[in-house]
Amino acid sequence: MTVVAIMGAQWGDEGKGKIVDELAMKANFVVRYQGGSNAGHRVVHDTGEFAFHLVPSGILYPNTSCIIGNGVVIDPKGLISEIELLQEQGIDTSRLYISERAHVVMPYHFLLDRLEEEARGADKIDSTQRGIGPAYVDKHARTGIRMADLLNVDTFRAKLSQILQQKNRMITQIYGQPPLSLEEIHGTYFRYGQQLLPHIADTQKMLHDALFENKTILLEGAQGALLDIDFGTYPFVTSSSTMAAHAAVGAGLPPRSIDRVIGIYKAYITRVGSGPMPTGLFEAVGHELRDRGHEYGTTTGRERRCGWFDAVAGRFVAQLNGLDAAILTKLDVLDTFLTIKICTAYSLHGKIIHSLPATLSDLAACEPLYEEVEGWQCDTTGIQSYDELPYAAKNYLNRLEELLETPIAMISVSPQRGKTIQVQDVMAPPEHDARYPRNIMR
Numbered sequence: 001m002t003v004v005a006i007m008g009a010q011w012g013d014e015g016k017g018k019i020v021d022e023l024a025m026k027a028n029f030v031v032r033y034q035g036g037s038n039a040g041h042r043v044v045h046d047t048g049e050f051a052f053h054l055v056p057s058g059i060l061y062p063n064t065s066c067i068i069g070n071g072v073v074i075d076p077k078g079l080i081s082e083i084e085l086l087q088e089q090g091i092d093t094s095r096l097y098i099s100e101r102a103h104v105v106m107p108y109h110f111l112l113d114r115l116e117e118e119a120r121g122a123d124k125i126d127s128t129q130r131g132i133g134p135a136y137v138d139k140h141a142r143t144g145i146r147m148a149d150l151l152n153v154d155t156f157r158a159k160l161s162q163i164l165q166q167k168n169r170m171i172t173q174i175y176g177q178p179p180l181s182l183e184e185i186h187g188t189y190f191r192y193g194q195q196l197l198p199h200i201a202d203t204q205k206m207l208h209d210a211l212f213e214n215k216t217i218l219l220e221g222a223q224g225a226l227l228d229i230d231f232g233t234y235p236f237v238t239s240s241s242t243m244a245a246h247a248a249v250g251a252g253l254p255p256r257s258i259d260r261v262i263g264i265y266k267a268y269i270t271r272v273g274s275g276p277m278p279t280g281l282f283e284a285v286g287h288e289l290r291d292r293g294h295e296y297g298t299t300t301g302r303e304r305r306c307g308w309f310d311a312v313a314g315r316f317v318a319q320l321n322g323l324d325a326a327i328l329t330k331l332d333v334l335d336t337f338l339t340i341k342i343c344t345a346y347s348l349h350g351k352i353i354h355s356l357p358a359t360l361s362d363l364a365a366c367e368p369l370y371e372e373v374e375g376w377q378c379d380t381t382g383i384q385s386y387d388e389l390p391y392a393a394k395n396y397l398n399r400l401e402e403l404l405e406t407p408i409a410m411i412s413v414s415p416q417r418g419k420t421i422q423v424q425d426v427m428a429p430p431e432h433d434a435r436y437p438r439n440i441m442r
C-alpha cells in the first residue's frame with residue numbers, strides 16, 4: 001500500500017497533468033482534494049488530447065477509480081459537460097465518484113466572483129471567474145450547499161430559499177444587479193444532482209476500505225503552494241489550502257496515512273493572474289520561455305508571466321510541505337539557452353534574505369539575486385535516462401537539488417506521455433518501521 005500526495009510547488013501550471021497521468025497508471029485511486037474548476041490539466045495521449053478541470057486525469061486508465069473529494073468545490077454544470085466530453089472521447093466514466101460532502105459552486109458564486117472582481121478595480125486578483133472564492137466563503141460561513149443537499153428536493157429548496165434571500169440582498173442592494181430566481185436555480189440544480197447521482201458516494205468510506213485493502217492512492221493537488229490561502233502571496237492567492245497537509249482533510253483520510261509528499265516544479269517559473277513574482281521577466285527571455293513552453297492558461301487562455309527558477313520560493317515550499325522528492329517538468333524548454341539563471345536569494349531594502357516575506361509590499365520590493373549556470377543547447381526531448389542527459393543539464397539539476405534540499409525523482413522532457421526520466425519510483429511501497437505501525441485505523 002502506498003499513499004502519495006502530489007502537489008504543485010510553484011504558482012500552479014507546473015505540468016501536474018502529465019505527471020499525475022503517468023503516476024496514475026500505478027494507482028488504484030486518484031483523488032482530487034481541493035480547488036474546483038479553476039484548475040486545468042492538459043494530458044497529451046496517443047489517442048488525443050484531453051482537458052481536465054474537475055475529473056482526475058486518472059480516469060484515462062480503465063482500472064483506476066477517481067474521486068472528487070470533500071475538499072473540492074464543484075460546479076455541477078461544468079462537471080456534467082466534462083463527463084459528457086470524456087464519454088464522447090470513448091472514456092468510461094463510471095469509475096468517477098464524488099464526495100457527498102463536497103460543496104457546490106452555485107450561480108450566485110459565479111456572479112459574485114465577477115462583481116467582486118469588478119469592484120476591486122486595479123487591485124483585482126484576476127480570479128479565473130469560476131466562483132471558487134465565493135463558494136469557499138460560504139463553506140466557511142456555514143451557508144454552503146453540499147452535493148448531498150442537491151438530492152432531496154424539499155430540503156434543498158428550503159436551504160436554497162434562505163441562502164438566496166441573503167445573496168439577492170447583496171446582488172441587488174450592493175451591486176445593483178437583478179435578483180436571481182429561486183425557481184430557476186432550484187429546478188436546474190436539482191436536475192444536475194439527479195444527473196450526477198450515480199457518481200455521488202461516501203468517498204471517505206471508499207478510501208478507508210482502500211487503505212485496509214492495501215490499495216495505492218494518489219492524492220492530486222490543484223493550483224500550487226504559492227497560491228495557498230495561508231502561505232501564498234496573500235491576497236493574490238486562491239481560496240483553498242493547496243498544502244500537502246490539507247490533502248488528508250480534503251480527501252477524507254487520516255493524516256498519518258500519507259506515506260510520501262511530492263512537489264512538482266517547472267524547470268523555470270510561471271504565474272497567471274495578478275500578484276508579485278520576484279523572478280518575472282518582461283524582456284526577450286520571458287517571451288522565449290512563454291513561447292517555447294506554450295505558457296497560456298488551460299482554463300482561461302490567459303498568457304502566463306515567465307521567469308527563471310526561484311529557489312528561494314522553491315525551498316520555502318519544500319520545507320513547509322516536507323517534500324520527500326521533487327519532480328521537475330519542462331526541462332526541454334531550457335534547451336536553447338546559452339546560460340540559465342537561478343534565483344538563490346532576494347535583496348530586500350539592501351538586506352540579503354533567503355525566505356519569502358509575508359507582506360505584499362516587501363515581496364514586491366524583493367529583487368532576485370541570480371547565479372548563472374551554463375546551458376546545454378541541445379535537444380533533450382528524446383532522452384530516456386538520467387545518464388544520457390548532457391553534463392550541463394545534470395549540473396543544473398544538481399544545483400536545484402542542493403538549493404531545494406530535496407532530491408529530484410523525475411524529470412519531464414516533453415508533453416508526451418512516457419517522455420519522463422525516472423530517477424526514483426515515487427509510487428514504490430514505503431519501508432515501514434515495524435515499531436511504529438503507521439495506520440492508526442488498524
Ligand code: IMP
Pocket residue numbers: 011012013038039040125126127128129130131132133222223224227236237238239272273274
Ligand atoms: P481563483 O482560484 O479563480 O479565485 O483565482 C485566484 C488566483 O489563483 C488567480 O490569480 C488565478 O489566476 C490563480 N489560479 C487559480 N487556479 C489556478 C490554476 O489552476 N493555475 C494557475 N493559477 C491559478
